[in-house]
Amino acid sequence: MADVILEMRNITKTFPGVKALNNVSFSVTQGEIHALVGENGAGKSTLMNVLSGIYPYGTYEGEIYFQGSECRFRDLTESEKVGLVIIHQELALIPFLSVAENMFLGNERAKNGVIDWNESISKTAEFLERVGLHESPNTLITDMGVGKQQLVEIAKALAKEVKLLILDEPTAALNEKDSEKLLELLLQFKEHGISSILISHKLSEVKKVADSITILRDGATIETLDCRKDNITEDRIIRGMVGRDMTHRFPPREKNIGEVIFEIRDWNAYHPIHEDRKVSNNVNISVRRGEVVGISGLMGAGRTELAMSIFGRAYGTRISGKAYRNGEEVDISTIDKAISNGIAYATEDRKAYGLVLIQEVKNNITLANLEEISSRQVINEPREMKVTSEYRDNLNIKCSSIRQLALNLSGGNQQKVVLSKWLFSSPEILILDEPTRGIDVGAKYEIYTIINRLVSEGKGIILISSELPEILGVCDRIYVMRDGKIVGEMPASEASQEKVMKHIMTQQEATQS
């Protein structure tokens, strides 16, 4: 048995009205990759915040031992000093600073308060090399994709001489290739004796890299599985997480597809800043009544941009093209008009675009359809309480009260609030942008069930997703998008993971040659 590098004993953390962690014990051995899994709101992020000093000593009960000595961190810098580095669910890089500037932020290479740029830059280059990122240290963060940003975060951790790296859902926003690269990196680190804690809802990844897996449920440790000894299957992990067996990942659905209810023709849109860059290029898509249409593609293919440009021109400039609802041309040039024409768009970026974090869950749910809970511009609050409570129960949103601030919900539960908001606006056509990002297996199933219910009511759904199994499991028809263009279309019955991937890749080669 290898040495224990970290031990957390009997951790209890209480928020007003909620016991987020109840007597949790958790330990990591030297040089292992330890996965931490559990349903949304199980307490994973909270446990890591306790560990890294974001919740300082004294605000929780229990003890933490790191490399044999007890730790009482008062803030993040203290935990970083001993080699504990956390990379959050949301990235924390400063967009308009360069890689080198971000790299040593708060940890500047300086003599007498003057930054030594030569050293900073050469060191940055060195760390970038170690994470396999070939970028100049002078590149601005905004000019890089999320995948590369994630690597910068990791390089930054290396610069702090990390001994235990904590990653909270690092691959949630990454495409498969970038995810692969990141996991590869973790394995490399392991060789060099750096341990990691990996929080993820993607169980295939967990299975691939983890040496041991700890499962949290409702703020308590359920079990720790040792992958080196036994062969742990995904189903086994799921059983631990949800407390029962899950036979299907996708609920069955009776198909009943009708006529076209929504259609976009010759849709063009340009980038809001680089005005000559086309983000949507002659796009034609349609949705039928009772149909789930998937849009697949790599990150940066222009799917979100397309969806937002359709939704009341919320993105892009010089937008042209026609929209038809039930065969008739409709005006959806403002968000207001789009909503009143029965269109809804649930964003992929819940914090920036989806939620008013400092407000109550209930206010967030009703925001897009205040008419429904008011009469003559006066809000009927009891009615609002009632309808939003129904959404909380139906979608199983974990919150201490419907009046809790959205800020204090776990990531996955915030996602469910965004979804509730758009369900409450009772749309005809619902565009879902990565609706299951950061959501646990059980909740995913619930969301697929909701999708099924909506289409059985005769609505049309456009599903944007980077997870191919999800696209294949849920959709009736699939579009493949690349560089702002639709490059393929196929019924789900003819599609397979390989076929869709090949579609993207062949196109790529074709454009590259």
Added chain:
Amino acid sequence: MKTTATPHETNAAGGIMKTLTGLFRSNIREYGMLIALIAVMVFFQIQTAGVLMKPVNLTNLVLQNSYVITMAVGMLLIIITGGIDLSVGSVVAVIGALAGVLIVRYDVNWIVVVAICLLLGAMIGAFQGYFVAYRKIPAFIVTLAGMLVFRGLTIALLRGESVGPFPRGFQNISSGFIPDLFQNEGLHITTLLIGVLLSILLIFLDVRGRKNQQKYGLEVTPFYFFVVKNIVITIAVMGFCYLMASYKGLPNVLVLLFALVTFYAFITSSSVIGRRIYAMGGNEKAARLSGVNTPRLLFYTFINMGILASMAGLIVAARLNSSTPNAGDGMELDVIAACFIGGASPMGGVGKVIGALVGAFLIGVLNNGMSILGVGIDWQKVVKGIVLLAAVLFDVYNKNKNA
């Protein structure tokens, strides 16, 4: 995760305690401010040997404060959107100047002038709001410019001197009382009648609210508590009206303030537009993507502010009985401080009308009490500054404690 059980209506006494502590917890900020206000009042009451609470001084206090409160309700909305308006002090001056010039120099009927001034206030608000909402220039800069422009226009209009006095009717805006329709000798009957109507209205609204809560299956406060609360409120309303009726009746300004505060408290807490303003201040992008026309809303809050600032301008002119070039000087700071002391967040999305009201009174009592004690204007500013800082510190502390 374990959710602590919601309290049930057990025995009556325990129920009342729970209701009270629950109310206190969810409004700790407002109660904290209220306690601070009372403490400050008690302090000055003792220090001034009882002068503070004399009816004459109380009336004075309300009158002195009326313009701060009038503008604080509008400023609060702007601050909730995440903006600020530095120009209100200058708008007070320019409106007062316009009123003075029209009434005194050109002899225009004062009622017509009031209408013109309110309209102009709306236009000033629209002018600044246009740049903030549609041209995306930060409110701080637009209104800083407005502050200079309108102060300059005031001096130009008045040619650097004071203009006055005003006719009786105009003066009555700030110093008059509501007319007594019954010409009674002893008591002011209209005032009592208003008290009775108000009490009935309040009880009616409370009963209706309770029924509505029950209709949607929500837990309601224990019946006892409900009855006691209504009795206390009725006694308070009637007692106050009786006090006023035994003097000269309700002052016009007080009626105006009451109407404004009630209206804006209602707008912010229960209207669709209020909900949208909070959402916009909390996260502009999310609000816009939920179909809220955020630029238009921002534009409206500035128009609203312009109208309220011009109301305040009229009250100030009527009270001083002249239009002076430096009217309203520095007033924007009192108004903004009232909002922040009352718990509004400079980041937007947070703030309550009741908070701003208490904040305004706190500033008012400080101004008034220190003046009685003969504290110089210099130290008054020092004290107000420290109070502002302390109030915001209290907020930050509270927030961290709950994290």
